[in-house]
Amino acid sequence: MSIRTVTFDAIVVGGGGAGMRASLQMAQSGFKTALISKVFPTRSHTVSAQGGITCAIASADPNDDWRWHMYDTVKGSDYIGDQDAIEYMCSVGPQTVFELEHMGLPFSRTEEGRIYQRPFGGQSKNYGEGGQAARTCAAADRTGHALLHTLYQQNLKNGTQFYSEWYAAELVTDARGHAAGVIAICIETGEAVFFKAKATVFATGGAGRIYSSTTNALINTGDGIGMALRAGVPVQDIEMWQFHPTGIAGAGTLVTEGCRGEGGYLINKDGERFMERYAPNAKDLAGRDVVARSMMMEILDGRGCGPNGDYVYLKLDHLGEEVLHTRLPGICELSKTFAHADPVKEPIPVVPTCHYMMGGIPTNIHGQALRLDGGHQGQAQHIPGLFAVGEVACVSVHGANRLGGNSLLDLVVFGRAAGLYIEEALRQGMDQAEPNSDDMDRATARLRRWDDSRSGESVASLRKELQTTMQNAFGVFRKGDLMIDGVKKVADLRGRIGEAHLGDKSKAFNTARIEALELDNLLEVAEATAIAAEGRTESRGAHSRYDYPDRDDENWLCHSIFDPKTKQLGKRDVNFKPKTVDTFKPKVRTY
Amino acid sequence: MVTSVTTLGRNGLSDWLVQRVSAVILAVYTVVVVGWLLAQGEVSYEAWSGFMGCLAMQIANTFMIVAVGAHAWIGLWTVTTDYLTTRQIGAAATGIRLLAQLVIALLTLVYLLWGLVIIWGGV
Amino acid sequence: MKVSIYRYNPETDREPYMKEYEVDTGGKDLMVLDVLNLVKEQDDSLVYRRSCREGVCGSDGMNINGKNGLACITPLSLAAPGVLDGRKALILRPLPGLPVVRDLVVDMTMFYNQYEKVQPYLQNNTPAPAIERLQSPADREKIDGLYECILCACCSTSCPSFWWNPDKFLGPAALLQSYRFLADSRDQATDERLARMDDPFSLFRCRGIMNCVSVCPKGLNPTRAIGHIREMLLERAV
Numbered sequence: 028m029s030i031r032t033v034t035f036d037a038i039v040v041g042g043g044g045a046g047m048r049a050s051l052q053m054a055q056s057g058f059k060t061a062l063i064s065k066v067f068p069t070r071s072h073t074v075s076a077q078g079g080i081t082c083a084i085a086s087a088d089p090n091d092d093w094r095w096h097m098y099d100t101v102k103g104s105d106y107i108g109d110q111d112a113i114e115y116m117c118s119v120g121p122q123t124v125f126e127l128e129h130m131g132l133p134f135s136r137t138e139e140g141r142i143y144q145r146p147f148g149g150q151s152k153n154y155g156e157g158g159q160a161a162r163t164c165a166a167a168d169r170t171g172h173a174l175l176h177t178l179y180q181q182n183l184k185n186g187t188q189f190y191s192e193w194y195a196a197e198l199v200t201d202a203r204g205h206a207a208g209v210i211a212i213c214i215e216t217g218e219a220v221f222f223k224a225k226a227t228v229f230a231t232g233g234a235g236r237i238y239s240s241t242t243n244a245l246i247n248t249g250d251g252i253g254m255a256l257r258a259g260v261p262v263q264d265i266e267m268w269q270f271h272p273t274g275i276a277g278a279g280t281l282v283t284e285g286c287r288g289e290g291g292y293l294i295n296k297d298g299e300r301f302m303e304r305y306a307p308n309a310k311d312l313a314g315r316d317v318v319a320r321s322m323m324m325e326i327l328d329g330r331g332c333g334p335n336g337d338y339v340y341l342k343l344d345h346l347g348e349e350v351l352h353t354r355l356p357g358i359c360e361l362s363k364t365f366a367h368a369d370p371v372k373e374p375i376p377v378v379p380t381c382h383y384m385m386g387g388i389p390t391n392i393h394g395q396a397l398r399l400d401g402g403h404q405g406q407a408q409h410i411p412g413l414f415a416v417g418e419v420a421c422v423s424v425h426g427a428n429r430l431g432g433n434s435l436l437d438l439v440v441f442g443r444a445a446g447l448y449i450e451e452a453l454r455q456g457m458d459q460a461e462p463n464s465d466d467m468d469r470a471t472a473r474l475r476r477w478d479d480s481r482s483g484e485s486v487a488s489l490r491k492e493l494q495t496t497m498q499n500a501f502g503v504f505r506k507g508d509l510m511i512d513g514v515k516k517v518a519d520l521r522g523r524i525g526e527a528h529l530g531d532k533s534k535a536f537n538t539a540r541i542e543a544l545e546l547d548n549l550l551e552v553a554e555a556t557a558i559a560a561e562g563r564t565e566s567r568g569a570h571s572r573y574d575y576p577d578r579d580d581e582n583w584l585c586h587s588i589f590d591p592k593t594k595q596l597g598k599r600d601v602n603f604k605p606k607t608v609d610t611f612k613p614k615v616r617t618y
Numbered sequence: 619m620v621t622s623v624t625t626l627g628r629n630g631l632s633d634w635l636v637q638r639v640s641a642v643i644l645a646v647y648t649v650v651v652v653g654w655l656l657a658q659g660e661v662s663y664e665a666w667s668g669f670m671g672c673l674a675m676q677i678a679n680t681f682m683i684v685a686v687g688a689h690a691w692i693g694l695w696t697v698t699t700d701y702l703t704t705r706q707i708g709a710a711a712t713g714i715r716l717l718a719q720l721v722i723a724l725l726t727l728v729y730l731l732w733g734l735v736i737i738w739g740g741v
Numbered sequence: 742m743k744v745s746i747y748r749y750n751p752e753t754d755r756e757p758y759m760k761e762y763e764v765d766t767g768g769k770d771l772m773v774l775d776v777l778n779l780v781k782e783q784d785d786s787l788v789y790r791r792s793c794r795e796g797v798c799g800s801d802g803m804n805i806n807g808k809n810g811l812a813c814i815t816p817l818s819l820a821a822p823g824v825l826d827g828r829k830a831l832i833l834r835p836l837p838g839l840p841v842v843r844d845l846v847v848d849m850t851m852f853y854n855q856y857e858k859v860q861p862y863l864q865n866n867t868p869a870p871a872i873e874r875l876q877s878p879a880d881r882e883k884i885d886g887l888y889e890c891i892l893c894a895c896c897s898t899s900c901p902s903f904w905w906n907p908d909k910f911l912g913p914a915a916l917l918q919s920y921r922f923l924a925d926s927r928d929q930a931t932d933e934r935l936a937r938m939d940d941p942f943s944l945f946r947c948r949g950i951m952n953c954v955s956v957c958p959k960g961l962n963p964t965r966a967i968g969h970i971r972e973m974l975l976e977r978a979v
Contacts, residue, residue: 069798074797075795084873172889215842364814487782531786536844538788
């Protein structure tokens, strides 16, 4: 297979918030940068983020301190977030958010003209002692949309070269495992091209589509994770999947935590505000994992609402029409469309729904992808040429549970950090890995395999089966025996997906081929998730097991590392050494 | 962002404004003439000729004929650039459009001059 | 229920045609996108764009029984009377006025070009403060109804003026964006922005037909924004 090669200093794969923040940084410094995105950039999933971007800019509270934000984030992560990374994110955050405002992001405003901040779950003042904080900077309930469009606009201004509707299919590595670029397909023509670059930045987002019920866009198929695993790059804490408390029942569409931040609360079928029982202090604004579990307990205990008792209600009508229409206009629209309920008059039926992948490609704060040198307990070493930012990366700032509003901050802080680092590295001279023909063959094997398929099961049916398997065995609550069964089912699916059939082999805008390639990635993510979830024998953050109901700091106060070559789970130390503040020591986590 | 030498004012705002102002002139003119006709009941040639021959109406008619000319030119020019384009009728469009615009421009000029002769020719 | 879909594959078809499908929706008031997904399970050669499936990414703009809209937030009951109960077929065509790439996918280059022409980014040359630039809630309110645009192209591709001159007339979407920056108290390029639109095509081809307003899935009003720009041009000129 001979393919055309195009050469850049750096390529970014993914046009969401992290990718576009990274490409912006590099475009501003004049390096030849390409951004490859399988959808037009403003169609990326960042656009769906609603509530806001959490950051101690001291608008709502002039005394706010990034260290308090750091404390909340460490606690929210159930203590397996890396404290050096969290320190970096929380301290650099304000500058990053101000930059976004200077770029034109239309934040909502306070009477003083400053950025409006609303309360979100897990936020506190004075290291948990000062009560609820309001730290999430918002543009109504369309913050992700506003942020993504602003970043796209700035990239236009600065001349980033976009390859929109190009699908990155495989990471190309040389014999040493150094990244040399990616093979990407022009969706419109079907042509496969080798994008060769000194730096390859994965910003491919999450993979919520491994579950059948998810708030994630249809495009969130874990392409970066799939490419990384196939290239032998490990993933970290991949068992940690956040279930957002408030997805609209049935539809799965997200209802922002900002609703509860603005004063909304959850009720069961008796009309009881049940979160008062589970989290007496923070109530509805406890960590997402806590709220999601509480909701599931209500439903499992028979206090769910609706004819089947399989959801609870989010009550907002008491906030009044004006607040709802100015602060939560998008939610009013979504609720009317997908739940047939006008929040001004009636509550919204909600249920915990897969939302965010805390795990991902392990990286340092510069976005450099890491692998463990010398086995599972080995020292982390960066992989030359490969970077990861945003949801696909595990820096790790979210640990076992991400706080609401920290995702957008993660995107822009680490997108920017990777951009800054690569800019400097390119200036000093980066090596270009040179793949040989075997390397290229390996990278294009999967394209050939689908094109050569003559018969087999359909992509749609296998995808459905995979999603159902993951939903049943690796949901909010997990059980050892069900997970062992799930791991087996996923292994079986691997065999069947390897034999599956692509019916349409045409070239022009063949989305069937893209969906087939995506299915391979879903499988990779699902397998890693299944093995890691089964392997972590404790309950921590979003990972909650019936058979191991307690947190086990003795054995599991660490990252899990899934090695794709051996399919074994290893461990990696959590960083407890922030540079400018004292370590936040693990405590019992209550809200 | 788009330059166009064949437009009247070579500028979108002036065209737009001329179109509106000429429309107002024509509307007022129509009201005056129709009002006069209604007030007359039965109209004789002498009455009509006298009415049109007075200085006020000569001025009004001048405004009217210029407004018709400007309004027609801008409107028809717009029509040619909407429909007589390569996108609509193929490669020959530019020649056809130019020809159509020339014919429209000439006709407009002829009517304008002829109208002025009629209005002021009797003096 | 019956679904009739515009099909065209440049590799195999000399010209486009409508293809009929029979889909079992179980009588549910599904979204049009759900129906498309069911059709794709039958026939994986059917091509359409989709991403967020909740009406915020703007991928799946298409012509649904004669009216442009987003497939993911248009329920069958609102697609056209009679579609939900099967009396009438659901008819899906690509957005009109743009070249068709394949099936329901159109080439949006011209649409994006017009967007880029309005310099859709904040321009402010004063040194940025250490914190954010201040903006009063009243000033911020002026860009409500403008910044929410999702670039789905439903408006521009329903506009006859855009059909006739998609290379010269900016179209409702780009003009809405232009006004989003003109109305932003933080933007300083007002004069330059206005000067760039003061020709007979860019803005003035708007005839006030208001198709854009009637189809906008986000309920925005480009015609009003265009009117505001015209007022600003007038104010600047007289």
